Amino acid sequence: MTLDEKIRKTLAELGVRDAEGVHALFDQVRAAMEIEGKDRSRWSSQRPDALRVRWLGRRNSILACIDENWLKAAPKELRPAVGSEFNSLKGRANAMLDLNLERFGIDTLPPGVTPMQAFRHDLTLPGNRRPPGSIHPVTRVMREIEDIFLQLGFHIEAGPEIETVYYNFDGLNIPETHPSRDDWDTLYVNEKTLLRTHTSPVQIRAMQKYNAPLYIIAPGKVYRHDNPDSSHATMFHQVEGLAVDRDITFADLKGTLDFFAKKFFGEKVRTSFHPSFFPFTEPSGEVAINCAICDGQGCRVCKESGWLEVMGCGMVHPEVLRHGGIDPGEFTGWAFGLGVERYAMMKYGVNDIQLFYQSDLRFLEQF
C-alpha cells in the first residue's frame, strides 16, 4: 500500500490498534517526507510550491487526509498518541517547506545534509564539540620510550619510590664515606629510608628477582632535595634500562642506545659517547645527540658544543652485579638512565619544568 493509499484509510482499516502501531505508522510518513524532501525533481523551478501543495495544501494534501482519516476518526484511547504525532509531523513539514529554503539554495548543501537540516542551522557555527581527554605529556614521552624498548624485547619493571639507603646508594656502590653520594641531593624519611633519587635501585631489585639474563626498563618517579625552579623539580621521572647477559659489551650499549636515540629523536640524529662517572657503572658515559637547533654549530641551548646530553650510561659495575647476585665473571651488562621531563621539554618545546606538575588545563589541552 502506498502512502497516498494509506492516508485515505482509517486506523482501524489499517489494523492499527495501539500506540505502538501509531508510532510505527507515523515513522513511515516521516520517512516518506524525508525522501521527497531530498528528491531534486520535486524542487523544480517551474513548480516551486509543488511539494507544499502536496503536503500542506488545504484540501487533499497528505496532512489534511491524515487529520481527517486518522486523527478525527481515531478511537478514544489512541487519540492522544495520534494527536501528538500529528502535531509534530506538521511542524516538520512546515520546516521542510519553509520558503526560506528557496533562498538558501539547495545546490550548495554539503553532501549528506538534507535540505531540512540545512535551512534550520547556520552551518558555519562551530561543531558541537565534546572536549577530548588526553594523557600527560610526560606519560606520552614515557610510553614512546617504553615502546622502543618493548620492541627490542625488554620488559617493564617497577620498584618502590620509598627506598632503603641500601638499594639507593650502598648497593649501587655509593658509600656514605664517598663524596659521590653528594651528587644526589636526597629527601630522607629516616636514617635508613629515603625517597629514591634515581630509578637505579630497580637494577639491583630486578637482578635479585630474575637473575641473568635480564633485559628490563624501569620507568618511574624519583625525588631530589632540590629547590624547584624552571629546570629543577623535587619530583620528576626517569627511565632506567638494564641488560645483563653473557657476551654483552660496550658495543651493545653504544649500538642499542644509538638505535634508541634515532628512534626517538629521528633517524638522522647522530650520537656521541663521552666518558663520565657513575659509581654503579664502569666504564661510564654520557650519550649526546647533535644539536638540532644549531645543526652542530654551537648555540646557547647546547652550550656552544653542538651536542646535547640525553642520558647517562655505562657497563654495570662488577660490584653491582655481585649485589644483584650475579657472577661478574660470567655475565656482563650495560645500563642507562634518562630524565623523562627533559625529553618532553626537548620534544614539545616546554621551557619550564614546573608546568608539568601544575595541572593547568591550558597546558594539558595542548598535548
Place this chain on the structure above:
Amino acid sequence: MRISLNWLREFVDVEAKPKQLKADLTAMGLNVESLATASGDWLMEVEVTTNRPDCLSHYGVAREVAAFYRKPLKPLKFAVEESPPRASERISIEIADPALCARYCGRVVENVHVAPSPDWLAHRLDAMGQRPINNIADVTNYALMELGHPLHAFDLDRIREHRIIVRRARPGEPLRTLDGADRRLTANDLVIADAARPVALAGVMGGEDTEISLSTRAVLLESAWFDPASIRRAAKSQGLHTEASHRFERGADIEMAPVALDRAAALIAELAGGKILSGRVDLYPAPPKRDAILLRPAEISRLLGTKLAAEEVERILGALGFTVNRANGAGWRVEPPSFRLDVTREVDLIEEVARQFGYDRLPARVRPAPPRIEGDLDREKVLEVTDVLTGLGYREIIPSSMVDPADNALFTDRPPVPLANPLSQDASALRSSALVSMVRALEFNLDRGLSDLRFFELGKTYQAVASEHPQERRVLTLGLAGHRRPASVHDAGRELDFFDLKADIERLFEPFDLPGLRFDLGSRLAYEPGLSGQYLNGSEGLAVFGRLKSEIKRHYKLRSDAWLAEIDLERLLAVALRPRVFRPYPKFPAVQRDFSLVVPASLSYGQLAEAIEKLGVEEIRCVEPVERKTAAELPAGILPEGHVSLLLRVTFQSMARTLTGEEVEDAAGRICRALELQGARLRS
C-alpha cells in the same frame, strides 16, 4: 674546576684551538661547561667528577691533555734555596693519630715580608675566582690551583711552644676558624693543635688566631695528607665545604705533599723575601703499599667488544702515570700512581684505556633481548584504563606526591609519610590520600577561571607503618567540576551530577572481568554524606566516589562543586580483563511492559531491581527505570507522604521463540507480586 689555557701551557704544549680543546677534553671525560676569553687567556669550566680529584689542578688536567695529544708532560722540579738553621730546630711536629693523617710535611720560612701579591699572581687568582689576600696566603692558593694539593700557612710565632700535634679534638674544644665562626669540636674532628689548643680544623680550614697577618715574620707551611672519610665527616658535621676539604675528601696525592710544599716555599721566598730553613720536616710513618693490578687483553675485549693493540694500551696507561709491566702469559701488571686512588680493579684500568682511546672510536652493535612470550599484562590494563578515561574526556595530571600533612588530614585518617628534611611545609610528607593533589589541581584551575574540568591521575598513596617500611599503593583518582559538557550555542550545559560520575566509573570497570561488581552506599571522610557511594567486587572495595564535602569545598574556597573518585588500582589491576566472547542475540521479538509504582522513599530502585532479578525469569531481557518523581515534582495529593512514583520498564524476550501473551502476562504478574512484597504499590 676553572682551567686557564695559559697556565695549562706551562706544563704541556697545546696546539689545538680552544674550541677543539674543549671538545677533546669532553671526549676524554673532562666535560667543559663553558669556554670564555679573558685578557689574553682562555678560561674553561671543567666538570670534574668525584672520582677524579687528580684533575682538580692545572697539572692534573695537563697530564690528561698530554696523554691525549701524545705530548710530553713537563716534570715538576722546584729548586729550594735553604739556609740554616734546620727547620726541625724551630718546630716540632707529631702525628698522634696516624690512621687519620698518613703524612705531614712542613717547612719554615723566616723573615718574610707580608704584602699584597704582585700583579701576575693576583691576576691569576682573580681569573680563578679567588680573592687575592696577601703574598703568603695567595701562594698556598696558587699552589693548590696548580698542583691540586691543599696547603696551609700558619703564623709560626702564634703556635704555642712551636709545637704541632695532629690529633682528634677533645669534645667541646673551641676553635674560631678563618671564616670567623666559633666552633665546638667533637672527638670525630681531626685538628692541628699547638701545645695548648687546636689551631686548625685539619684539611678543612685554619684557625683565625694563627692566620698570616701583616705582622707575621715567620711562616710554618703545612702540606699533609688526611684520611678522606674523616675529612668528609668533619666538613659535614661543621657544615663547611672548602677547596681543601673538597680535595682531601676525594683523596689527595700523598706523594704530591712534599712537592707542593717546596713549590710554595720557593715562591714565598721569591715574593715575600724570606729565607727557607734547611730541611723539610716529613712525617710519613707508613707509606701505603698498593698492589699491582692484573690487566688481561681478553677482559678488555670481553668488556669493550673489540681488541685494542697492546702498544696502545701500554702507551695510554704509561702516559697517565701508571707503571705497566708485561705479566707472565698474556697481559700486564699495572701499578696505579699515587694520585689515582680511584683505580683499584681491572675494570678501572679498562675504563682508563677506553676513555683515552675514545668512546666514539669503539664499535657499536644493536642487540635486542631474546624474544619473550609473556606480555606486560599490567601495562595492557593500564592502557585500557587510560583509553577509557581519555575517551570520556578526562585529562591526565601528574601532581606532586608531596603535600602539607594538614591538607592531607582533611581527606583521610591514614597517616602520611613525613620527610625528615623537607624543602617546605607544603611538601613535607608523602600523601596518604591522592584526593589532596586532585582537589588542589581543581582549585588551581577554578581560580584561573577554567571551569569544566575532568582530570585523572594514575599515582600512588603512601602510608606510614609503625616501625616498618612505609607502604605504597597505586591509585587512580578522578576529579570533575563544572558542566557535564561545556555550555555552547548548541547546548545549554548541565551541571555534573552523581550519575555522570557513576556512569564513568561503570564504564571504567567494563574492560574487566567483574561478575561480582556491586554498588553500595558509602560514606567517607572527604565526601558529602548522601552523595557518595562505592563499588565493590564481592566484599573488596574497588572505588569510592561522590561529591566533595562542603566543609572542604569551603576550606579551599572552591568556586564550584567538585566530584571525586578513588579507584584502588592494586585491586583493579589484579582483576583479569573481560574475555571477549560473542553471544548470539535473540531473533524473536521483544515485548515491553511498564510498571507504574508508588514506592516508599526508603525503598530503592536497586532493591526493586534485585527483587525482579531474584525471580529468575529467563525471558526478562532488561529492567530499566524510566521515570522517577518525588511528591514535590507532582501536583499536590497525587502521592502519599514519604513516597515517590517510579515507572519501571521491563523488556521480555526469548532466545527460543516468540513469547505468547499469556507468558508475558504470567511473568508480569509475578513481577507485580514481587514488587508488592517489597512494599511498592501499583498505580491504577
